[in-house]
Amino acid sequence: MSTLSDSIAAMREAFIDEARTHGFRLDSDCTALVGDIDIGDQQIEHQIKLDDDFPIRMPRVSTTSGEGGLSWHRESDGSLCLWSSDEASDLPWQSARKLIERITEWHKQSVAGWPDDDPDLDLERYWQPARLSELILYPDLDGLVGRDCLARRKHGGRVLRVDLGKAPTSQQRQRSWGVAVVDVGELAQPVRDFDQLEQLLPARCAGEARRGIEQGRIRILIVRYQRQGHDAALALYAMSRDTRELGAAESAHTGEQTHYVRAGLDAESLLHKKVAIIGLGAVGSSTAELLARSGVGGFTFVEHDQLRPGNCIRHITDHNYLGWNKAEAVRKLLHNAQVIDESCIHVIEDKLTSVDDVEQLFSTHDLVVDATGDNAATALVWMASEALNRPAVSVCLQRGGSVARVDRTLLRDGESHAPPIPPGGPHLDLREGGCGDPISPAPPWACLAAASRAVGMATDLLTDRNQYPPTHIDSLIGDPNATEWE
Amino acid sequence: MARLTTPFAKAKHNVEPTKDDKDNAQKAHLEVRTHLERDPTLQSYGIDTVLIGSYKRNVSIRRVKDVDVLSKLPYLLGNCDPRTLLQQFGRVLATAYGPQRVELQDRSLKVDFPTLDLTVDVVPARPSLARPNSGYIEIPDKNGGWQETNPEKLTELTSQMNKHYGGEYVPLVKLIRQTRRNNLDKRPGGFFFEILTYHAAMSGLGADSDESLFVSALESIARQLHDVVVLGAPVPDPTRPGECIAIRTTAAQMTAAERTFRELAAKARQATKNTACEAALAYQQILGRNDDGETVFEMPAACNSDGTEKQLIDPKRGALNVPSGTKRFA
Structure with a gap:
């Protein structure tokens, strides 16, 4: 055995010794401990099952006679849910004492009805997993409950899309399946099988669902439920015509609310903002993507350059867009990824040289981001910003990509920008065939880091938090000459 | 602990x-x-x-x-x-x-x-x-x-004793029989040691851990053998009150058994005062190998085969803790 596996085995043995001290006995195959725990005025026998990955994973604890009742705090195998994954960075179950204290607390909470319960929306945990490889996608369910629905399987796809539609004939069932959508309302306890589900449904609805499954017309049953007012849905897949053979399938909601729930807390306010990005190269393309994914609702991209094969290693687009204008390529990419509709992005396939054009950008956008790395363009943006009293952010990498720098315009009282960073970094003369500027040795991750910082500053301005200093410098790659500019 | x-x-x-x-x-x-x-x-x-x-x-x-x-x-x-x-x-x-x-x-x-x-x-x-x-x-x-x-009575007594010790009596008898098999010749046999273990259990054994149960049983058996060999005391038959066990063994065999178990008990008692790894090595030597040639008492994960401690990752130093704490996302 390795030191690591020995160490883990030793921790396991230490836990067992400690549990033994608390009166637990180890079973003959050394995988479970059984013992009594004082719960209130009674002793309840518990089993602590130690899987192979203990103590990295939590032990499975259950009452040997089922005490504690069924609740949202029990797994489908009857074991107690003692810690959520984000409560357990220090693996508290390594200590038998802490585990027993937690079990005691679990029972107290169970008797009290879990008054401070977080409404976990995880009904699928209480069902056997479905033998279905596809992901079931469903839209907002309001218009689907109690109506004829079907799930369409796309050729070669990995998804089944649920929508309104007549149940397919037996010949059509290769491509699509009948779906029933039911609503059981607020759930006090997890529903664990079809018989329990039937009790919660109107008789007619329950009967139709049962007949549909038994006759093979319904293969997917979507159960909408609420916990403490939060909506959720469980997709059940009929693995046979026996209602006992319903399994929880992987499923997801396709509506906008779900789309933006992971976009960050600013997404809602950013939806009404428009940002102009000048320069859609390595840093600018990532800046555009991150701002769009964070919720910004409208853009103008300004870029004159075409995408070349060598660009693809640092650009968010790929070889499918070779020869495209970089701004146009980014617009298409974001549209195809369903991040933002292409109609919300205006593209200017040109260099920004006209003062009128710059004035137009500032007047029609909430923020202008300069990601050109071009002194002339940056100077023009800077002057226009000051003159028009409209905000701008400029982002670049310096010293061969070892430093990311972001500046904003419109200094507030007492503020000043950091002095320029002296030139330096790796002395490499990287060039591609033909005439053109030397190629920066900045690695892709440095471009993304610079873009991320620019988006941080942009979001700060767009949300009026105004917490960012006028200059933000990140030292990305260790630089022995850093004292020259720090 | x-x-x-x-x-x-x-x-x-x-x-x-x-x-x-x-x-x-x-x-x-x-x-x-x-x-x-x-x-x-x-x-x-x-x-x-x-x-x-x-x-x-x-x-x-x-x-x-x-x-x-x-x-x-x-x-x-x-x-x-x-x-x-x-x-x-x-x-x-x-x-x-x-x-x-x-x-x-x-x-x-x-x-x-x-x-x-x-x-x-x-x-x-x-x-x-x-x-x-x-x-x-x-x-x-x-x-x-x-x-x-009265052989069927012993079945009943064994079951009662096992219940009294929370299911640990029968495994203890097996460990004692294994100890006998590993350290003695054919006589005295396993049945005799089972009866000695029964009397040991009747007198009360330390049951707060497997180690104390095993060691206190060995010590009790060593004392009983001493009484048989040195004092000529009979071994009562628990199934027939007032009667004694008939021992089919020679005096030399009984003397050898007494000496061996006296030494094993002393070794086990000393082990309880030593580190867990040193103790494990002692118990490994006492229990030997089973009839399939497997070592009966395996060394703990934290111990080398010579009874020294391995250099392991110390969980008390936070090796299993995540430095950035909880509520993380990636």
């Missing part, structure tokens, strides 16, 4: 008869009992076969070499000669298995199952003439007479 719980649990597992052992034993004894119970003569004696011995009491250790079948004959006449009776049993079994596989012994018949690597000992028995309706029985002795015994 308890220690070495896992190695003791593995040791109990390692002396446990295998599933094959159990299956073979069951197959053999059922077959023999069927042959006996179908014989018209034995039927006329009211034959009723029951299992006795270490297999029945679940105190056999790996490998199971023999199974004892008691053939109770409630209608047997009082003047029956044990040798004649044994010959009658011999005829029935020889008809079923052939004379080569059946061996007539002083007090029983041994049926060999060479393919299963075990034997079945058939012991005829009649109700005790001296104490009728007492539940006691008589079995042939080696001198051609009858000897009183």
